[in-house]
Amino acid sequence: MRVLVALLSGSLFGAGLLLSGMTDTTKVQGWLDVFGAWDPTLAFVMGGAILPMLVAWRLTTKGAPMTGGTFPDLPRPELDHRLITGSVLFGMGWGLAGLCPGPAMASLTFGGIGGLIFVLSMLAGMSFAPKLGSQLDRLAAAT
Amino acid sequence: MPMDWIWGLIGGLLIGAGGAVLLLGNGRVMGASGILGGLVDRSGWGNAAERAAFVIGVIATPLLMIQIFGLQADTHLTSNWFVVIAAGLLVGTGTRIANGCTSGHGVCGISRFSLRGIVATVFYILAGGLTLVLFRHILGMI
Numbered sequence: 480m481r482v483l484v485a486l487l488s489g490s491l492f493g494a495g496l497l498l499s500g501m502t503d504t505t506k507v508q509g510w511l512d513v514f515g516a517w518d519p520t521l522a523f524v525m526g527g528a529i530l531p532m533l534v535a536w537r538l539t540t541k542g543a544p545m546t547g548g549t550f551p552d553l554p555r556p557e558l559d560h561r562l563i564t565g566s567v568l569f570g571m572g573w574g575l576a577g578l579c580p581g582p583a584m585a586s587l588t589f590g591g592i593g594g595l596i597f598v599l600s601m602l603a604g605m606s607f608a609p610k611l612g613s614q615l616d617r618l619a620a621a622t
Numbered sequence: 623m624p625m626d627w628i629w630g631l632i633g634g635l636l637i638g639a640g641g642a643v644l645l646l647g648n649g650r651v652m653g654a655s656g657i658l659g660g661l662v663d664r665s666g667w668g669n670a671a672e673r674a675a676f677v678i679g680v681i682a683t684p685l686l687m688i689q690i691f692g693l694q695a696d697t698h699l700t701s702n703w704f705v706v707i708a709a710g711l712l713v714g715t716g717t718r719i720a721n722g723c724t725s726g727h728g729v730c731g732i733s734r735f736s737l738r739g740i741v742a743t744v745f746y747i748l749a750g751g752l753t754l755v756l757f758r759h760i761l762g763m764i
Contacts, residue, residue, distance in 0.1 A: 484647035485672040489679025491640030492652065492725070497684040497695060499633020500626060505698045511751045514759055520630040525728060527634020528641070532733035535642035544649030551651055556737040565720025566727070566742040570749025572712025575705055575757060575764065578697070579724045580717055581654035583710075584677060588685040590697040597699065597710040604714020605655070605662040612719045 481546045493585045499524040502586040504577025511574050560619045561612060641730055648672065653726025654680070655717035663718070700764055705757075716746075 500506045500520055509518030539550040573579050576597060578586070583598050590597075641652040650672075657673045660666020666673055688695050700706060717723040720742055722731065727746075731739015757763045 481648050481669070482671050482675045484643060485650075486675040486679045488640045488644035488647070488652060489676035490683040491636050491643060491679075492654070492676075493680040493683035494687060495633040495636030495638075495640060496680075497633070497687060497693070498636065499630045501633065502684065502695060502697055504700075506626070508754055508758075511747070511754045512758065513751060514755055518626075520626050523627045523630035524634035524637065525732075527631040528638035528729040529634075529733040531635060531638030531642045532645075532729055535638075535645045536734040538646060544645075545647045546649075548649045550645070550649050553734070553736070554738065558738065558741055561719050561721070562738055562742055563720075563745055565716045565718070566745035567716070567749040568712050569716030569720055569723060570746030570751075571753045572709040572714075572716060573724075573746060574750035574753035575712070576699060576709030578699065578709070579654070579713060580658060581680065581723070581725050582697075583713070584654065584658065584680045585684045586695070586697045587681050589688060589695045590699060593699045593701060593703070593706050594697055596703060597706050597713075600707045600710025601714035602658075602662055604711040604716075605659045605718050606714075607711075608659070608715045608718030609663050609665075611715055615719065 484546060492581060495528070496582050496585040499527075502582045502590075507577040507579075507582075508574070511577075560615065564615055565612075637725070637729060638733075641725070641733075644676070645730075651726060651730045652676075653722050653730060655714075655723040656721065656726055659714075659718045702764065705764055720746075 496502055501524055506518055506520050510521035578597055586594050644650050644652040657676050661673050687693055727739040727742035
């Protein structure tokens, strides 16, 4: 059951990414490029995506997930160096190529060899991240 | 252009519906980088089947829609492979170090008014905008 829920969730996510235009890097870079032909589509996508989630979070205040277990333990609102450094690194890559992890996966079947290279590089980056994260922790502790 | 905004809103609602299904169904936060990254670094192998099913849905559904509805889809990704590889590495490491990307920190974080989600989103949008302006308008590389 949990696997089916995850499949349905991923399917809705993938369908939404395609229909919203977020698998098109020109739309994402159009949003980020305030000195070019600025494209506000991403704001509509974000706004649209936040609406159902507002309702969903409200519903987590009581009860339990449909398949059992409990609703997630959410991290305390601490701003640490990992959050900032990681987000800056991610943003740099996002700006360079116009792809983030969701759309990179969703466009895998039509993104050609370039899309495949991006995903493989992203997976490589994800495999280095734990080590790089610990290095950053040591650096932050030393300064 | 306004037609693109309407499709953006419709697609956005579907993305949010996907997040709501995963949260209310399985009690999980829908973060693309976390779901995928947990498979890559083995931290999420305890529920690998769920993660794999999500990833299969994300990859296969756009293909099915393109086939069934005859949609046109193109990523318009740069053909500069150096940029593609560098960007992929940055996105992979950055999202895992920050513990979230556009879906986890952006969609799921902002919608519960999470300070971490909002701060992460501000930083990746600023970094993305500055990087794009630097490489496109100043260096002329992309």
